[in-house]
Amino acid sequence: MQKRPLKKILGTLAAAIGLAGSLAASAADPLKVGFVYVGPIGDHGWTYQHEQGRKALEAQMGDKIKTSYVENVAEGADAERVIRDMAKDKYDLIFTTSFGYMNPTVKVAKQFPKVIFEHATGYKQDKNLGTYLARTYEGRYVGGFLAAKMTKSKKIGYVASFPIPEVIRDINAIQLALNKYNPGTEMKVVWVNSWFDPGKEADAANALVDQGVDVIFQHTDSPAPIQTAERRGVYAVGYASDMAHFGPKAVLTSIVNNWAPHYIASTQAVLDGTWKSQDYWGGLNDGTVELPISDVVPADVKAEAEKLIASIKSGEFKPFTGPIKDQTGAVKIAAGASASNAELASMNYYVEGITAQMPK
Template identity: 85%
Template sequence: MHKRPLKTLLCALAAAIGLSASLSASAADPLKVGFVYIGPIGDHGWTYQHEQGRLALAKQFGDKITTSYVENVPEGADAERVIRNMAKDKYDLIFTTSFGYMNPTLKVAKQFPKTTFEHATGYKQDKNMGTYLARTYEGRYVAGYLAAKMTKSKKIGYVASFPIPEVIRDINAIQLALNKYNPGTEIKVVWVNSWFDPGKEADTANALIDQGVDVVFQHTDSPAPIQAAERRGVYAVGYASDMGHFGPKAVLTSIVNNWGPHYIQATQGVLDGNWKPQDYWGGLKEGTVQLPISDLVPADTKAEAEKLIANIESGEFHPFTGPIKDQTGVEKIAAGVTASNAELASMNYYVEGMKADLPK
């Protein structure tokens, strides 16, 4: 029998032990999860809530994952660069959290097929890219009911960011509620063309109040419109996070986005190896949208709002069930028909009752 020298056997054993240790370490490597944010984590709105979701995710999985984020990433070329750098750094799962990140995310996803991507508020998917959003229009409809009951001037203000389907859909939901509960009440919309610009948001809110608006909504990320409403003695509705503490005498409610459950679910799917691309819509029923109603609202009005929430959660009522016409009188959703997710995701018209014009 041919015998190996002892030195050779020891070297082979050491190599085997080293390989085994390496494989064990590799198997135990934590999942790398990255987040790309449009604004600062301290905006107290949209990005703040995504950051709360990331923190909930990190708490849920502990050392099974590592998470990190890049904030203040402009939509466009900068976003593509940041997303690609994360993919190059071997992140396993990347969440991109603004509508304008959609095409950059899709482009990078095609270049890194082994990385999983999830994009917030978009509508494009791929084999390794899913989408997710909140049915904020459900909360907007209920808040529209509150505004209808609380307004004296019958003028509602809306500090709007960009004319994308998500924003248009939310404005329409409010108008539908106003049409039903206080006919003739109009929404005055001002587009600030920014997600986060506290100075411009405050100026816009003040300009709307100067026009007689006595309830201010916003689809922007800072609490500046809330603070303006508090100073001017009118009501307001917060967005993304619970903004009540910024205007305790103004805020009727806030449409709160709770992203933690979806982040946990998606990450669990990647860990388990069974993640699949989907178009996830979470609303009041799922807890993705939450609606804390202030005691500024009279008890009977609050009770009716809570019934409305319950009806939406049960599926008994859907804000976009026809007949619904656009502002020119053309029927968009037939009587008894509920808008599909695809129709909601591509909404590009104002409903009947809107007096403002959509930007071209």
């Protein structure tokens, strides 16, 4: 029997101990969670709220995770590069937070099957790619109710970003409420083709007020439309975060996105090894959408709005319940039927009552 030198035996033993120690350290390594943001974390809107969600996730998980983010990432090729760099850097879970990141996320997810991805507001899933979004249209419908009650001119304005399904269905939700609670009220839409451009957003809001609008909604990320409404003496509805402090005399409510519960639940699922791809829709009922109604709203109107919110939370009322027709009068949702998630996710038409033409 061949004898091994003592030095070699000790060396082999040391290597084995080193490997075991390395594996133990690896097992204890924190989960790496990355976030890709379309705007600056200080936009006071969409990206700001995702950043609050990331901070809440860190506070909840402590040293079990390590997070980081990249802000101001343009949709398209730049997004693909940033997402791929995170995947190469051995991130375990990556959240991509803008509609225009959908195809880049899909592409990178296929290239890194061991990394888990979640994309906000999109509709494409894979084994390692899930989607999540907020039912902001629930809040928009309540905002439309408030606008219907508060308008004097019967002209409502909307500062819009891009004509994607999320924006279209939110505009439609407002119009449905206007049709019910103040028939004949007109919705004017100005497209700025940007998520975050305070100058363009302010110009759009001013143009709407010049046309007689006395309640302004926005689907953009800065508080500029709110500040314009405050300055011009009209009402406004904030978006993504509570914008009341930017327009204390103007803001009726804000459709607030609270992403923390979803970020915590998804990250915990990854840690537990139970994560599965899903199409998650959070709304008023689970706190993903919040509606702080300001004291600018009269008490009786506020009480009615709270009842409406309660009926949406309970599932008794769903804003997109038929019959719903498009601008041409064609029935899109049959009487008594409620729009499915698939129908909501692909909405590409204006409802009856909107006279504006959708951009191509």
